[in-house]
Amino acid sequence: MLADLWTPSAYKSWLGRVSAMGLAAILLGSFAMEVTETIAAFGGMYVLDGFALFFKRFFLIATALVLLMSSEYAKTFRNGTGEYMSLSLFALSGMMFAASANHFALLFVSLELITITFYILTSFQRHQTISLEAGIKYLILGALSSAFLIYGIALVYGASGTMRFDDLREISATLSDNPLLLTGLLMILAGLGFKIAAFPFQIWAPDVYQGSPTSTTAFLAVGSKAAGFALLMRLLWVAVPDVALRWEPLLMVMAAITILYGNLCALPQRNLKRLLGYSSIAHAGYLMMGITAMSLNGSSAILYYLGGYLFTVIAAFMVIILVMQQTGAEDIIQLAQLHQRAPGLASVLSLAMVSLAGIPPLAGFFGKFLLFRAVLEQASVHRAYYILVAIAIIGVVISLVYYLGVIRTLYWEKQQLVPEEIHISPVSRFILWVCAVMMIYLGILPNRLLEAANAAVESLKL
């Protein structure tokens, strides 16, 4: 932000690139440290264990890529590029805190830091009504969910007398029937459900995704969702495992309806960003399936899925930025015959769509495979999981319709648009290459990430 003051306007996009490089340096540094045991700070409020480290690295990669993306997209900002970059970094810091939160206060603070930063990021294009509208909707619903969250935290504190997750864990066994505690936890679940866009807290997602500047949408889709899941997992498994185990039916129903809602509503969409908004609701549903599995396998499946999801979403939104920046519109029809104008972009977007659909040999498939396996493992114990798997399969088949519809538009849509040349800058090329390679890599050679995910969830003490 300070550097923005003395950077001439032509070079503003370099702010993004420099900060991205800085983040890359931090990321490399994080690999140098080994976390063998949980390190706690601030009286147990902030923990650094394998789980936190995994998510921190995740957020660093996500933000670095988003910053590079927004340095491309920054040409559409009239002013305030520096603020945009620094706000993204603030959001990142909120996410890093969220990964390490072991205390309700830190959970709330980090969540608010992320959300408030995003209020501004989504309405950044002040001269466009749709961006402002997205920001207002996010603000109102976000404020409502924060109210639920804080009230829930208050109730939990009232019932248990502590806000530390570790202490809560010890007490929760005795308190698992306490109505005050349960109500509080339900309200906290509502607040976190808003973050991850699960039913019935998902109304904001399509409008906000559509209206925000595209790089914010990407950040929202990846970072915000992952932060929500990190907090949810830590809350459920570390703080209140007994209650969580009893909430299986509730979570299963949430997951199932989320999957169906997201997929069915995505079918008629004509705007690509809105389509991706609904599809992100569906993906939240799949991820919630991993939560309902209530096992280490389920949690590591969530982590792997998020890893693949990161690169897929960034790739898709990067292509949207490149294609739409000339036409200004975001309808899927704008992609018509893209393979003639820019075959590389068409293939990257196809890869992203196929990965989102969950088809081998890409990352999305292996993530879904892990989730299915985690749920089926539980199915032999509870019959209801079979229904969940069946709904997930139906969801996957429905999602094929719209994902393949995008591929169809890319390759054989009949309408001919003016074939303009699409200029792809070196930075964009770099992002697209990284994402494409990672999508294929995580689909074919999943070992590394899977081991990392397995190691990370060990520290959740499930």
Place this chain on the structure above:
Amino acid sequence: MSILSFILLSPLLGAGLIALWPREQRIAIRAIALATTSLSMLLAMWAFAGFTGATEGLGGFKYVHRVAWVDALGIHYLVGADGINIGLILMAAIVSFAAVCVSHSIKERFKEFHFLMLLMITGILGAFMSIDLFFFYFFHELALIPTFIMIGVWGRGEQRQYATYKLTLYLPLGASVALAGLVLLYIQSGAKTFDLVALGQQLEAQPLRPESQSLIFGLLLVGFGILVSLWPFHSWAPIGYGAAPTSTAMLHAGVLKKFGIYGLIRVAVPLLPQGAQAWAHLLGWLCLGNILYCGWVAMRQKDLNQLIGHSSVAHMGFVFLGIASMSLIGLSGAILVMIAHGFLAALCFALSGYLWDQKKTLEMEQYGGLLRQTPFVGALLVMAMMAGCGLPGFANFAGEVTVLFGAWDSLSGVVVGTAWGALVIGALYALRAVRRLLHGPIGAQSEAMSDLPHYWAKLPYVLLVGCLLIFGIFPGLLTEKIRGSMDGVVATMEKGLQQDVILLANDTPEWSQLED
């Protein structure tokens, strides 16, 4: 590195090369595709010829190549050949080569078509040679998106969009159901590995409960059944093949469809014998649906591709009957029919593709007298149709009669219906097609049809017909290889069935008590 991995890598490398090659150099792209698939074919022939016994190697598999892939889940890249799949690999490699040969008529986006085709071929070959269940599924799905794009972009007919979507939604639905079944098998066996051999050993020692077996077999049957166009899940097939470009139809109908049955024989029958027994009767009657219903519908078709599509669905009924019979002869016959039908479907679609290239229509009424105009193609068409009927001398006859014999003991009613359906109905539509297309006055579309010009153009057709004839006259070439491994499969199955008897005698649900 076994020969099988080379067979698999060849088209994959070809696809990679083509992806990077400049698109203007059509000849170079075509040369790469032909070279890599012919290499695969020659290696497959060599592997087939050198396959003398199924007793060496890991668990009865030869040419094994194993690479640990994901240790945490017990997934390995594991390819190997035994009597059951060596014939299928050979058939897949030959049909792939023929498909590449036939695709010279693609006009636009040459490079993308060949890239997608080689990717699809990799998937097909990998699916047949995998002994690891995860990669088995993985390779099959790998072929799915290329199919979608190929039918969508290069397909024909007004129903193209509908056909593309139907295919691309129905097939993954079936595949997902099958995947659920496979993952359940993996979980409930407690084997912590997807390796088929290890799973087999684990399940022999500790079979699953009959209810679990029944459930998993049901899932696999429905899932794989959709993939193989089992009646009543067959509606995607004729419309899909009608709309697909020639090479895609050859690859899909000829080879990829066999994947489901192969899965059932490889996985479901030996590992879940009691489940198989529970479902066998239903399966037997469902295949009557395939043979009779689809044969009947085939009779009414006016379009040649639709006719071939329906008849290929009808032939699948034979294969399912072989599985439902749960006997050594029946199962061996099923494999024979699979291999024979692979060649047959590929040949039929290649010929109809030739007609389409020339005249852009396949309405049989509009042709006529082709045998005079294009004697070579006409002769091949006669042979193909006769083979489809089950004329002795062609491989289909060997397979069908074996299946009928094998199924007689357990499903005699079905056998009667099948024999009647296959012979009478099959002969009806095949001969009618022959008459309309090839005999009689020269029709409007038959004017100015040119025959296959030179030897190189004739090569793929001759190759396919040759295989049909060779394996029809010398079916022992296949059966002696199949038998060795099928003996093992059937033995495992029988042993699994015996467990049931012991259980009933003891009348306890505790499997641990069987240790006594």
